[in-house]
Amino acid sequence: MxxxxxxxxxxxxxxxxxxxxxxxxxxxxxxxxxxxxxxxxxxxxxxxxxxxxxxxxxxxxxxxxxxxxxxxxxxxxxxxxxxxxxxxxxPRMWRDYRARVDATPITPAAQAAMDGSTGIACFDAWARELAETGYLHNHVRMWVASIWIFTLRLDWVLGAEWFLRHLHDADAASNTLSWRWVAGIQTPGKHYLARAENIARHTMGRFDPRGELNENAEPLDEPAPPAASTLPPADTPRGRVALLLHEDDVTFWPEGCDVVGVGFLPAARPFARAALEDGARIAAARTPRCAEAVAAADTARWAAGLGAELVMPWAPVGWCADATATIPARRARRxxxxxxxxxxxxxxxxxxxxxxxxxxxxxxxxxxxx
Ligand SMILES: Cc1cc2nc3c(=O)[nH]c(=O)nc-3n(C[C@H](O)[C@H](O)[C@H](O)COP(=O)(O)OP(=O)(O)OC[C@H]3O[C@@H](n4cnc5c(N)ncnc54)[C@H](O)[C@@H]3O)c2cc1C
Known part of the structure; x- marks a missing residue:
């Protein structure tokens, strides 16, 4: 990796x-x-x-x-x-997705798929690859999601959540909306069907699931995405700033500000944590102080101790935005x-x-x- x-x-x-x-x-x-x-x-x-x-x-x-x-x-x-x-x-799409994940128990069939024991060789190999490497090729993600939804007939939210648990690039928007797209509910009526011939060709013959896939399924029937709202305004910080980095933007720098301290919020996943530590180190090299980990509950006190205004990069809709929603910071967008x-x-x-x-x-x- x-x-x-x-x-x-x-x-x-x-x-x-x-x-x-x-x-x-x-x-x-x-x-x-x-x-x-x-x-x-x-x-x-x-x-x-x-x-x-x-x-x-x-x-x-x-x-x-x-x-x-x-x-x-x-x-x-x-x-x-x-x-x-x-x-x-x-943002409602993310809230609805989270609520549905919480309300959907993992069935034995879903667990078997996640463990890579469906008997469909390509799917099982990709399930193992996902767990072992934290990465899947884009076309493989499309095939896996499609087989999950249309051949194995499993709930797409459980598959999307399985991806989020393992992918190093796990992303609320790309993942949720790509799964919806495969299912045929992002662009209603247009779904993505994995075909054995396409898999054999694009895996250079490593896999050939002929006769194993449902290649005639109909798209799922679920509500289409809601209408777009407007983008909430971001802040334009100035002056003395305590910069608080998080996993969604580890190299953010508020141009034109006097950054007097760099803090970073804890991240649960090892890749995100290491990325955050690297970004914080790079930012701190531009300031008089070392980067420090700051717990969400301590952020206001930390910034006040530096005599500076607390500034964070914008956290897009997703779990980081959820976890940082109550932090009293100015939020700047790229x-x-x-x-x-x-x-x-x-x-x-x-x-x-x-x-x-x-x-x-x-x-x-x-x-x-x-
Ligand atoms: C079911 C499913 C789930 C997905 N979940 C995620 C996810 O959680 N996080 C994520 O970052 N991507 C996700 N993707 C999108 C895409 O598969 C990955 O971004 C891509 O495979 C990353 O590999 P790469 O860096 O080698 O891409 P490259 O082909 O080298 O592309 C360059 C960059 O473009 C962006 N990109 C490429 N393809 C896509 C795409 N289809 N959609 C959005 N951005 C793209 C990525 O940031 C990528 O790093 C998902 C796709 C599907 C079909």
Whole structure:
């Protein structure tokens, strides 16, 4: 596994950048298996915690490829921001999901699937890979979710929650909304059916579940996403600041402020914790003091002790926002999120029309490959 540090993320970004053009476009749908992947970045856990940012990824692509050649890679990075924006404009979807998880007991059949003992060889291998590595290839995630929902006939929220427990890149928006998309309730009526032939082709024949999958299922029938609300305003902090980092944005820095202390909230998952410690170390190197862990209940006292205003990066809808909701901090948002999230009012296709303008609005402008 790639080390949970910004330095390791940047090194991987530099290594993968030459493949962000035609290699990515041609190879991203195929999974030759752990240790053999060359055409996907495997950087999702880093970007999810913002050890590297979406902007770092897009700039790396544009520095080596034309916008046309890197179109597919750039689009995938924007899928992430689209999902984040979609949930941010509809926080009720996360609350409903959490309530349904709490009300849905894990059945023996769901447990057998999570243990990798369904008898469907590809599914069982991927269940083990998920538990052992904390990563699955995007196409594998689609196949696994589809088999879970349509062949095994298990409740999608239990599958989504299983992913969240294991993925190092576990993300409330990308995960919940992707599971809904596979089920056919995100874009109502359009579901994703895993097909044996497609699995055999894109796993280079490592798996061939012919005759084992339900390839004729109907989409699930559940309520469509609610209408979008408006994005809540963020704060613009100034002056003396006590910066409190959390797992959703470990490299945030409030530009134009006098940061006199860096604290970080505890994170439960080992990857998130290590990412947070790395981000806090990097931030603290720009201040007179060392980074320190601060319990949620002590944050106001900690900032008052520094004679500074408490400032946090914005926590998007998800468990970190839930856990930090009562912390009396000013919440600042990155320009990237301010630009992308309000555009996630409808489907990805209208959102994607904005990508050229979003790229042009990067400041400073992205260095373009000639
Ligand atoms: C059922 C299901 C559950 C998922 N759960 C998560 C999750 O919890 N967290 C998460 O980060 N992604 C999730 N994804 C999206 C996607 O599978 C992963 O982001 C991607 O596989 C990460 O691998 P990579 O870094 O090698 O991606 P690359 O192909 O190298 O893509 C570059 C970056 O673009 C973003 N990206 C790529 N594909 C997608 C996509 N389809 N949706 C959103 N962003 C994308 C990721 O940030 C990724 O790091 C899920 C997809 C499905 C189908």
């Amino acid at each position: 790639l080390e949970p540090t910004r330095a390791a993320g940047l090194a991987r970004l530099a290594q993968f950048a030459p493949r962000m053009g035609r290699h990515y476009a041609a190879g991203r749908n195929s999974d030759p298996g752990p240790g053999a992947r060359q055409d996907v970045s495997e950087l999702s856990a880093h970007v999810r915690h913002r050890l590297i940012t979406e902007e770092d990824m897009v700039r790396a692509a544009l520095a080596q490829h034309s916008p046309q050649a890197a179109e597919k890679f750039i689009q995938e990075v924007y899928w992430r921001s689209y999902w984040k924006g979609f949930l941010e404009l509809r 320009g990237w999120d301010d630009a992308c999230w309000p555009l996630a009012r409808r489907g990805f296709f209208p959102f994607k029309e904005n990508i050229p303008a979003l790229l042009r609005s990067l400041h400073p402008p992205a260095a373009l490959a000639l």
